[in-house]
Amino acid sequence: MNKQVISSVLSLILAASAQAETVFVTLEKDNALALIDPVEGELIKTVEIGQRPRGIVVSPDNKVLYIAVSDDNTVKMIDAETLKEIGTLPSSDDPETFALNPKGDRLYVSNEDDSMVTVIDIAKKKVIKQIKVGVEPEGITVSPDNRWVISASETTNMLHWIDAKTNEIVENTLVDARPRAVTFTADSKFAWATSEMGSTLTIVDANTKQILKRITFEIQGVAKDKVQPVGVVIDKESKLGYVALGPANRVAVVNAQTYEVEKYLLVGQRVWNLAFSPDQKRLYTTNGVSNDISIIDLDSQTVTKSVGVGNFPWGVAVKP
Amino acid sequence: MKFLHYWRAMWGIIWRECWRFVTQRERFVSALVRPLVWLFIFAAGFRSALGLAISPPYETYILYEVYIVPGLCGMIQLFNGMQSSLSMVYDREMGSMRILLTCPLPRWFLLLSKLLAGTAVSILQVYVFLGIAWCYEIRPPIPGFGWILPALTLSGLMLGALGLLLSSFIKQLENFAGVMNFVIFPMFFMSTALYPLWKIKESSALLYRLAEYNPFSQAVELIRYALYGQFNQTAFVYTLAALIVFMTLAILGYNPSKGMMTRKGGSG
Numbered sequence: 001m002n003k004q005v006i007s008s009v010l011s012l013i014l015a016a017s018a019q020a021e022t023v024f025v026t027l028e029k030d031n032a033l034a035l036i037d038p039v040e041g042e043l044i045k046t047v048e049i050g051q052r053p054r055g056i057v058v059s060p061d062n063k064v065l066y067i068a069v070s071d072d073n074t075v076k077m078i079d080a081e082t083l084k085e086i087g088t089l090p091s092s093d094d095p096e097t098f099a100l101n102p103k104g105d106r107l108y109v110s111n112e113d114d115s116m117v118t119v120i121d122i123a124k125k126k127v128i129k130q131i132k133v134g135v136e137p138e139g140i141t142v143s144p145d146n147r148w149v150i151s152a153s154e155t156t157n158m159l160h161w162i163d164a165k166t167n168e169i170v171e172n173t174l175v176d177a178r179p180r181a182v183t184f185t186a187d188s189k190f191a192w193a194t195s196e197m198g199s200t201l202t203i204v205d206a207n208t209k210q211i212l213k214r215i216t217f218e219i220q221g222v223a224k225d226k227v228q229p230v231g232v233v234i235d236k237e238s239k240l241g242y243v244a245l246g247p248a249n250r251v252a253v254v255n256a257q258t259y260e261v262e263k264y265l266l267v268g269q270r271v272w273n274l275a276f277s278p279d280q281k282r283l284y285t286t287n288g289v290s291n292d293i294s295i296i297d298l299d300s301q302t303v304t305k306s307v308g309v310g311n312f313p314w315g316v317a318v319k320p
Numbered sequence: 321m322k323f324l325h326y327w328r329a330m331w332g333i334i335w336r337e338c339w340r341f342v343t344q345r346e347r348f349v350s351a352l353v354r355p356l357v358w359l360f361i362f363a364a365g366f367r368s369a370l371g372l373a374i375s376p377p378y379e380t381y382i383l384y385e386v387y388i389v390p391g392l393c394g395m396i397q398l399f400n401g402m403q404s405s406l407s408m409v410y411d412r413e414m415g416s417m418r419i420l421l422t423c424p425l426p427r428w429f430l431l432l433s434k435l436l437a438g439t440a441v442s443i444l445q446v447y448v449f450l451g452i453a454w455c456y457e458i459r460p461p462i463p464g465f466g467w468i469l470p471a472l473t474l475s476g477l478m479l480g481a482l483g484l485l486l487s488s489f490i491k492q493l494e495n496f497a498g499v500m501n502f503v504i505f506p507m508f509f510m511s512t513a514l515y516p517l518w519k520i521k522e523s524s525a526l527l528y529r530l531a532e533y534n535p536f537s538q539a540v541e542l543i544r545y546a547l548y549g550q551f552n553q554t555a556f557v558y559t560l561a562a563l564i565v566f567m568t569l570a571i572l573g574y575n576p577s578k579g580m581m582t583r584k585g586g587s588g
Contacts, residue, residue, distance in 0.1 A: 041379070221364075249381070266381045294380055302459070306380040 021277055021320045023284050025293055026053035026067060029311035033067065033083070038282060038295050041305040047083050050076060055097040056315035060104040065317065068095040068109070075109060075120075080319050090127050092118050097181075097315075099140045099149065101164065108149050108162075110137040117151045117160075119167055129167045133160045139181040143188040148206065150191055152179035159193055161209055171209045176200045180230045181273075185238045185256065192241055194229035201229055201243055201252075203259060213259045222248045231273040235280050235298075242283055242296075244271040251285055251294075253301060265303050267294035272313075278320040286313040329425055330433040337404075337437030338444070347403075351445050354399065355392035356452060363388050375516050377548040389453050389460075390544035391513025393468075396449060397442040397476045398536060402504055404438035405483030409490050428571045435484060435567070439476030446472055464547040471546035475539035478559050481566035482535075488573030511537040512544075535562035 022044070023036040031051055035044040051071030058065055058080065065078040068091065075095055077087040091098070091109045095118075098109040106128075107120040117131045117140065134156025142149050142164065149162040157179060161171040176198025184191050190212070191204045201215040217227045228246030234256055235241070243252040247270050253263040268287025271294070275284050283296040287306070293313060294306045341347060363385040374380060378387075411420070420430055450465065486499055510527065511534045512520075521528040531537050538558040545552035 266383055268381060290381075303380045306374055 021318050024317045025309050025313045026056050026315040027310040028052055028314040034309040041307050043309055046310055054314045056317045057100050058317045058319050062319045070094050089120050097140055099142045101142045102146050108140050110140050112136050134158045141182050143184045145188040150182045152182045154178050173204055173209050175202045181232050183232050185234050186236050192232050194232050196228045199227045217252050219264050233274045244274050246270055268292045268306050273316050275316040275318050284316050286316045288312050333433040334437040341441045355396055355449050358392055377545045377550045386458050389458055390547055391540050393446045393543050394513050394540040396445045397479045400442035401479035401483035405487035408487040435480045438480040442476045443472050460547045463549055467546040467549055471542045474559050478563040481563050484570040485566050507536045510534055513540045
């Protein structure tokens, strides 16, 4: 009887731990990758990864981590289980952010210094094309229907619409100053772009490439110049979007239907990038100056915990 | 039979105090207005003044108004304790205290009943205040509202005992202003109610020590931890010890043969 109880308790514990995801955070200054258990709210470990790691993405099959190691001028492929390096991709100089297409066979890298987007065939580990874009490209995303790649150039203040089939720019949309990040809704109908200096979020119609709405952020007690939107994510149902507001130390909750800002959630200093948990019940934020990540419970819309991870946390990715 | 006698007396005192509080509508409102002014006006001005270190029991970054709420719960109890002491002085002047103290029950029991009555009133006030704070989006975890009850009982008793002790020293109502200046304000401002200890340490090591050993700080920390489902052992022991000391001194103070009443020439 006792054995039965113990074994059922053990199986429950194992099931619970199997459900828990792992959060990976790149530490720009520590040249390392931090692994966090978000359910326990604990740093599991930190591993050396290369010079100045920034952008990070998990492959669709959750087996490979792609990490832009900026000062090593490469994108590293890391086994998500063993954390061993399994290859590198030719990213050109100073890769910072990149996007993976939904199939997971193409990587689009922003080369800030060269004003280029490099398209890489992952299987062959070869550059397919380099596309000339505006000055200082940074934010980049691929639409879920794999039709469009958007590259946002910080100095030109433009979103460049690249046809994913031809790898050619077909349209440009002028947005507010210093666009930083861009993402699509799950139905690929709308793109949301943040403008760091303009302090706005711009919603663009993917059909017309025209601006639908400009959302500004006003936080009681926070100076306007501190509101610098960067990371942006939208939930699967396109009900709510979340915008990291940099030195305002807040994440804005934006209604994706009415485009009203519903709430501001207080997180750590200079909140930069965001990632959902696989079930979208939690949101993780990297806080670059306070050296931690904040965990947001999305059901209650509250920040439940902030966990110290190391120096200058930058990118965040989650593996189930 | 004897137990029933005790119970009836205690219940009578608690009921009188609660009834007096509820019927005195101005007192009910003013007891709530004070912490609400602090929450809505004072805290609004200091929204980002706290800096950005996370200190237990908090697990993430909080706004100043979230920090200040347990301190304001403590403030409600501190003022309530003093209010009780004020009403004791009033009772003494009016003669109802004489009637109470001549009742055939031990003096310590009557004083303890008085204390419990005051604490019950303060707990009532704190829950109403927390309800308003909840509407203002200050939402501690729900179980915290249960955990806070024993903490509020202990802190309320301790602060009430302090009031009781002070009332044994005060001869006339007019002297109550002195209590405000010499006890309530220093106790409140030199505590963790408005600023965390680490913040006080940044400005003055002496102030830090004074705030650390201030029984009001410990009571506030006990409330703060309980509200977030945690038990602060140091604060608990310290508050309990302070309660015992204040209560013993108050009982001695109200003893007509030994206490302050003799020196003041009768208990009124």
